[in-house]
Each structure stands twice: as structure tokens, then as C-alpha cells.
Amino acid sequence: MSAGAERVAQAGTVLEFDRVDLSFDVKVLDQVSFRVEPGETRVILGAAGSGKSVLLKAAIGLLRVDAGRVVLMGQDITRLEEKDLVAVRANVGVLFQEGGLFDSLTVGDNVAYPLENQQVRGAVPAEEVQRRVTEALRFVELEQTMDQYPAELSGGMRRRVGIARAVVTEPPLVLYDSPTAGLDPITANTIMALIAKERDAKGAASIIVTHRYQDGQIMADFRYNSERGGLIPAAADPSSAPRTIFMVMREGRIVFEGDKASLEASRDAYVRNFVRR
Ligand SMILES: Nc1ncnc2c1ncn2[C@@H]1O[C@H](COP(=O)(O)OP(=O)(O)O)[C@@H](O)[C@H]1O
Ligand SMILES: [Mg+2]
Structure with missing residues (x-):
């Protein structure tokens, strides 16, 4: 378990929605309640427009809810001021839909961004930033793209850079918004394998929203085996299978x-x- 994941394992529930309503012109979240416990994998299935992205944005206070409560890392963020939200958000890694990379920054600078801009736990020295960026990129097998720009990469590679950026701070909670959308099935499976690997290496809680049931099957049925360097059926060792809801x-x-x-x-x-x- 990473240091971040351990800290939260002691703190209790990672995320709680309590009867959350959120509307634009129409109601987008309607009495949504659920809890995510430390280390748990939560797969949210829904058709396009069902409210998945809005739910994730509400979870980190990027969208304000109209009624109900959102509790993140034990803190009620429902009406928290932006400056205080920033500190709570530092515990959460996010892979935005379509990856959300900054086109004007190199791959390395994209991955460094959370380390350099979420310094609530204290400034990270430059050489430490470099070391962690390299490690995060190695994790997604893209170390060699450090100095390239997102536009030079394929869609699947950009998604992998997005994962590296989401996990570089070793957050106890990682949100993946439609990580396989727009990818061919083989690349999609590669992305899901990386997400499972991250989960099993670090013990963070993960929320994956998707319209593909196969994405959830991978999370529920496989786990990463470091000796083999790949996924193995979770059934081979049920005691170690992460809880998937x-x-x-x-x-x-x-x-x-x-x-x-x-x-x-x-x-x-x-x-x-x-x-x-
Ligand atoms: N900023 C916004 N302003 C108005 N409507 C929005 C906004 N964001 C999302 N919506 C609407 O909320 C609904 C749910 O959107 P979303 O959560 O993005 O769906 P999905 O499940 O595909 O991620 C959709 O009808 C969408 O049009
Ligand atoms: Mg969406």
C-alpha cells in the first residue's frame, strides 16, 4: 500500500454521497447515495448522458450539488470553499474523459503538473519531481516519450500518460472517467490492465466510470501479479482479490x-x- 493509501485506510470511508441531487436544466443526479471504502474498486456503468462524468466532478467539488452531502476523505466538501477544496482534492488522482492533457506541455511536464501544483503536503524538490515523473511514466511504459508533446502520441498513449499523471502523487483515491472511450478493443484492454496494475501495486481505491461492461469484468476478475508482470485470474487467489462493487x-x-x-x-x-x- 502506498503511504497515501495507508493514511486513508486509517481514516475510514474514502468517499460518500448521501442523497445527492444535482440539476442543470434537468435533474442530472437524483438522490444518489453510495460509499467507497479504502482500497475498494467501484465500477459505475451507465449509458452516455446518464450522469457519470457529473458524478465524478461532484465527488471532487468541481460541480456543486443542490441537495445532499458529499464527504471526501472524511471531510464534508458540500459547501467547502475553493481554497480548502484544493487541499482535499490533492488526495484524489483524476483521469479526465479523453485524458485531459495540456497540449502545450511536454509529456513529462504534464505528469509533473500535479506534483508541482498540489503542494499542500509541502513542496516537492525538483529532483524528486523528476524521479517520480520518470517512475510514473515507466509504470505506463512510456518513459521514452518524456520530451514529446501529446499531439505526437496515439490516442492510447495519451490515455496512458493521463493515467501516469493521475497516479503520480500516489493518491489514496483515483477516478477514471471513461478510460476506454474511443479506443479499439485491444488498446482498451491494455488501458484496463494498467488500471488494475495500479490498483494492485498501490492499494488505492478506484472509481471507474464506463459504458463497457468488459472494463468492469477486468477489474473484478483479474489482479496484477508482479512476478509474472501481468494480470492473472483473481480466482487463483481469492483472498487477495480486491473488493469490486x-x-x-x-x-x-x-x-x-x-x-x-x-x-x-x-x-x-x-x-x-x-x-x-
Ligand atoms: N456543464 C453542464 N451544463 C449543462 N448540462 C450538463 C453539463 N454537464 C453535463 N450536463 C448534462 O448532464 C447530463 C449528464 O452528463 P454526463 O455526466 O456528462 O454524462 P455521461 O454519463 O455521459 O458522463 C447530460 O444530459 C449532459 O448534457
Ligand atoms: Mg462522461
Whole structure:
């Protein structure tokens, strides 16, 4: 477990939504409640427009909720001021939809960005930044792209840089917004393998929002084995399998919450249709 993950394991629940409502012109989150415990993997399945990205933004206070409560790392952030939010947010790594890299910065500077701009835990010395950026890029097997610009990379490589940037501070919670959207199936599986590897190497809690059921299957059924340097079926060693909970969102409401077996056994027509895709 990373130092960050350990700190939070002691602190309790990583994220809690308590009857959260959020509207633009229409209601986008409708009485959303759930809790994420340390080290847990949470897979949120939902069709386009069901409110997945809005949920993640509300989780870190980028969007304010209209009713209910959001508690992040034990802190009620529902009405927290921006300057205090910045400190709480430093505990969260985010892979934004489409990667969200800065086009004008090199790959190395993109990955360094959270270290240099979330210095609430104290300034990180330059050589330490360099060391951690290199390590994060090595983790996603892109060390050689350090001095390139995002535009020079393929879509899958950009997504991997986004993962390196999300985890470079070793946060106890990592949010992945549609990590496989727009990628071919083989690249998508590579990305999911990296996300599972990160989870199993660091013990951080992860929230993955996606419309692809296979993404959730990888998280639930595989774990990273460092000796083999790849994923192995979690069933080979059930005691070490991380807890994976699924939620299904439909038009801003959570219509299912439970483990993979109960998801696959669901008789709800909407849920069933989703799992079969
Ligand atoms: N900033 C915004 N202003 C107005 N409507 C928004 C905004 N962000 C999202 N929405 C609407 O909220 C709904 C959910 O969006 P989103 O969370 O992005 O869906 P998805 O599940 O595809 O990630 C959509 O109908 C979207 O149009
Ligand atoms: Mg989205």
C-alpha cells in the first residue's frame, strides 16, 4: 500500500454521497447515495448522458450539488470553499474523459503538473519531481516519450500518460472517467490492465466510470501479479482479490448496486441489457 493509501485506510470511508441531487436544466443526479471504502474498486456503468462524468466532478467539488452531502476523505466538501477544496482534492488522482492533457506541455511536464501544483503536503524538490515523473511514466511504459508533446502520441498513449499523471502523487483515491472511450478493443484492454496494475501495486481505491461492461469484468476478475508482470485470474487467489462493487446509473439514478455475481443475476431489464452489451 502506498503511504497515501495507508493514511486513508486509517481514516475510514474514502468517499460518500448521501442523497445527492444535482440539476442543470434537468435533474442530472437524483438522490444518489453510495460509499467507497479504502482500497475498494467501484465500477459505475451507465449509458452516455446518464450522469457519470457529473458524478465524478461532484465527488471532487468541481460541480456543486443542490441537495445532499458529499464527504471526501472524511471531510464534508458540500459547501467547502475553493481554497480548502484544493487541499482535499490533492488526495484524489483524476483521469479526465479523453485524458485531459495540456497540449502545450511536454509529456513529462504534464505528469509533473500535479506534483508541482498540489503542494499542500509541502513542496516537492525538483529532483524528486523528476524521479517520480520518470517512475510514473515507466509504470505506463512510456518513459521514452518524456520530451514529446501529446499531439505526437496515439490516442492510447495519451490515455496512458493521463493515467501516469493521475497516479503520480500516489493518491489514496483515483477516478477514471471513461478510460476506454474511443479506443479499439485491444488498446482498451491494455488501458484496463494498467488500471488494475495500479490498483494492485498501490492499494488505492478506484472509481471507474464506463459504458463497457468488459472494463468492469477486468477489474473484478483479474489482479496484477508482479512476478509474472501481468494480470492473472483473481480466482487463483481469492483472498487477495480486491473488493469490486458495481453500480448501474440510469438517468441520474443508481438502479443497481452490488457485486459482479448479483449484477449478472439481476432480473431488471435495464441492468440485464447493459451487462450483455
Ligand atoms: N456543464 C453542464 N451544463 C449543462 N448540462 C450538463 C453539463 N454537464 C453535463 N450536463 C448534462 O448532464 C447530463 C449528464 O452528463 P454526463 O455526466 O456528462 O454524462 P455521461 O454519463 O455521459 O458522463 C447530460 O444530459 C449532459 O448534457
Ligand atoms: Mg462522461
